[in-house]
Amino acid sequence: xxxxAIPTAESxxxxxxxxxxxxxxxxxxxxxxxxxxxxxxFTGLINELESAGQTVVLVVRNDDVLGVIALQDTLRADxxxxxxxxxxxxxxxxxxxxxxxxxxxxxxxxLGLEFKAGLLPEDKVKxxxxxxxxxxxxxxxxxxxxAPAMKAAAIxxxxxxxxxxxxxxxxxxLTHNHLRGLVQMIELARAxxxxxxxxxxxx
Numbered sequence: 001x002x003x004x005a006i007p008t009a010e011s012x013x014x015x016x017x018x019x020x021x022x023x024x025x026x027x028x029x030x031x032x033x034x035x036x037x038x039x040x041x042f043t044g045l046i047n048e049l050e051s052a053g054q055t056v057v058l059v060v061r062n063d064d065v066l067g068v069i070a071l072q073d074t075l076r077a078d079x080x081x082x083x084x085x086x087x088x089x090x091x092x093x094x095x096x097x098x099x100x101x102x103x104x105x106x107x108x109x110x111l112g113l114e115f116k117a118g119l120l121p122e123d124k125v126k127x128x129x130x131x132x133x134x135x136x137x138x139x140x141x142x143x144x145x146x147a148p149a150m151k152a153a154a155i156x157x158x159x160x161x162x163x164x165x166x167x168x169x170x171x172x173x174l175t176h177n178h179l180r181g182l183v184q185m186i187e188l189a190r191a192x193x194x195x196x197x198x199x200x201x202x203x
Contacts, residue, residue, distance in 0.1 A: 031069075056068050073099070159177055
């Protein structure tokens with residue numbers, strides 16, 4: 001494989017819920033989600049990739065689409081076990097994601113979870129606020145797009161590998177980055193609550 005000279009990117013700027021842009025050799029380069037920029041010449045390819053459960057991002061230079069990059073989420077090794085154990089505790093999960101619905105459906109199907117896809121940060125906040133009305137809700141996230149929804153939840157929990165914004169917003173963090181830590185966290189919280197109630201009753 002030939003080594004490529006990668007030019008320096010300057011003036012990088014995150015576009016919340018969309019992508020990132022920067023100046024490269026004096027030209028504007030944008031990396032964004034498909035659907036956030038016109039890409040008629042790539043419509044067929046984008047549909048094909050998304051139908052295969054992949055998330056597609058566009059590479060744009062000065063408003064010209066140069067190509068696409070296909071990304072695919074993989075489940076964390078402990079995800080299925082964690083969901084099963086959470087279900088046993090009576091905890092119901094819902095996936096909130098900015099990914100396209102077909103990519104989200106592939107992951108949600110493997111875990112047996114409901115999902116809401118194609119969400120912007122403000123959409124996640126709205127979904128969390130609505131769910132929070134039915135029962136106290138914990139929001140687990142790791143990215144800048146998750147932070148507002150984590151703050152809106154009764155409890156915000158950040159993955160240990162998450163962005164600084166997510167970690168600063170969270171009420172708690174899974175420092176070892178293992179989803180099963182959620183189970184341990186809930187079990188510990190319930191045991192502590194039961195112990196407090198017992199002590200108050202005895203007193």
